[in-house]
Amino acid sequence: MMREVAIIGIGETKIGELWGSSLRELGIHAGLEAIQDAGITGDEIDKIYIGNMSAGKLINQELVAPMIADYVGLYETPSVRIESGGASGGAALAEGYTAVASGMNDIVVVGGAEKMTDVGDEEAKNILSSTADREWESVFGATFDSLYAMMARYHMAVHNTTKEQMAQVAVKNHFNGARNPNAQFRREIPLEMVLNAPPVSTPLGLFDCAPLSDGAAAVILCPAEMADSYKGKPVRILGYGTGGDHLAVHDRKNMDVMKSTVGAAKSAFRMSGKTPDDIDFAEVHDNYTISEILAIEDIGFFSKGDGGPATERGDTALDSIISVNPSGGLKAKGQPVGAVGINQAVEAVIQLRGEAGDRQVEDAEYGLTHNLGGTGASAVVHIYGRWK
């Protein structure tokens, strides 16, 4: 009943502290690059989806979807913003996919954009915490960092996960990020540097935490049967899944499982007919090092409790058992919150086109992206396939 969907164009800004660019400028850059990559014209575009976490608080602007559409020159094209905290980009991609798969639209642009650095660091962290439960968590002083630190402690207590294992996530992702021209941090870092970093919220140190970044990214979707008629080298989206969980961490039965990830991954694997074994690389939501360990367990790449040891064994490094975060992930590529899911999709396309250069996953055939909202209240997983 649903049509197959392809990505035929990608665009992405460099990620970082981009003080010289406003949100609308970042959106223009990513959008126009994607349109150019696909070789389409503006009037072919039926609809625009924009993932964004909190422009209202960060730049005092709601209705950012028409704003970006307008400045890309597509002011009469319908546009809508999708918000699911840190999973806004992935959630936008899911809605865009459905729009094309259903036959409702043919050519859809899905963008993600966030401008985190126009407010101070303190305020940016505070705004990020508005995706935790404000009334029952943040208001009592529980920051995002401390909520993830609790999950890390719990994982350490129950599964003997070590600080070294978590640190290895950061080391690996910086290694990969050093090979990504759009990454915020293009520097390899030694294990000792991560372990000796100043604490943010024990056991998480500075290098266990992803930065808060500015950036935007965009992909162009069309029905697979039309993909060959465009210039951009296509990649298939084979399926997606979304999942939910309690908003507040204290309401969850187990702090070592993200139910939202489990649900989203299960749906995505079912829809695509693939299994974790089929996947060659995964972009997972490593906003903290512990998050990557949780993700690779909850998606099903490793059994519960083996995420830390697997990372230490090197099983998630480039061209090992499963290449996790070949882009550098949120940790090194950067974290423009509501754009992250689209940054991940862009990396999936680059890898499946075989254009990832020094960080290319050899013979990559299937990829997965995992995007998380809040402290895990929402998750979106997409699975992609190479174009024959």
Added chain:
Amino acid sequence: MMREVAIIGIGETKIGELWGSSLRELGIHAGLEAIQDAGITGDEIDKIYIGNMSAGKLINQELVAPMIADYVGLYETPSVRIESGGASGGAALAEGYTAVASGMNDIVVVGGAEKMTDVGDEEAKNILSSTADREWESVFGATFDSLYAMMARYHMAVHNTTKEQMAQVAVKNHFNGARNPNAQFRREIPLEMVLNAPPVSTPLGLFDCAPLSDGAAAVILCPAEMADSYKGKPVRILGYGTGGDHLAVHDRKNMDVMKSTVGAAKSAFRMSGKTPDDIDFAEVHDNYTISEILAIEDIGFFSKGDGGPATERGDTALDSIISVNPSGGLKAKGQPVGAVGINQAVEAVIQLRGEAGDRQVEDAEYGLTHNLGGTGASAVVHIYGRWK
């Protein structure tokens, strides 16, 4: 290729200054009422869409979709927030429709919720203005009121629309709202009261402006072929359309046309196979009296410039040529911004079920809802049909 979609359940809070209820409580009320009305169980629900304009700024909380899902008891059910300013509710309904029509989901809840009164009046107005262009309009002092006042002045200058004609919109909508138990203002008002009200932004007086309200509403969607197996009396969604325009008013060629409305209506009529003549009643976005006049022209119920005279002739009153805003509209029913589109859908269902009591449009067979974002940067139109 797409399946027909039905609404099988509705829920709605009373609209008003609901200081005793938080956003999550409003969401619970509307959601549970809709679930009960449809006679479904929670585990049948595949996905939840929530329309909301600015919870980040209004209650310091993003990720409100999982929050509401969680507190309705559906924490593992995927949920996502849709934002399109004042058109957030309508935009959420559009995405929910596509999810069901495509076959991606069977049972979908679409809710809308906004809590406007936890900040002061001044701040609420300021937050509403964040759906105008902050960088090029609001920052220079252009409020929402003043931008709409400019459109009113332009319409008066070009089409000889009068203050009396605009005032008649308020008189009519208060007449209808007085017959709606969920309306914020249940009082008829005389024309003189509207004309002699204190000015808000000339030519718009106090009674030309809709209030800023708290409220929530929800509808349950399912494929039409499944609708008869549920308890709730179904109504068909025959089609929808979305439209866009420049974010800033000064970028538009003509201030007397909302291109977003024109585009959305055209798409909705095409998709549904209906014309303006087929429609028995319409809920249109009367955030200001001038907005209703623009809407009934741009949708095509009246020719450009005839919106004011038509209103004066009584052609938009209950059971006249086209019953416009039988619910009382934003003016009298109230304006819980991101919920408005769902409030409109709820009214459409009540009318097409024939359960609107004193405000029932006689023999209503087809209805239309029109939901506007910002000063018209986005618009969504839905068309509904009675269940034979």
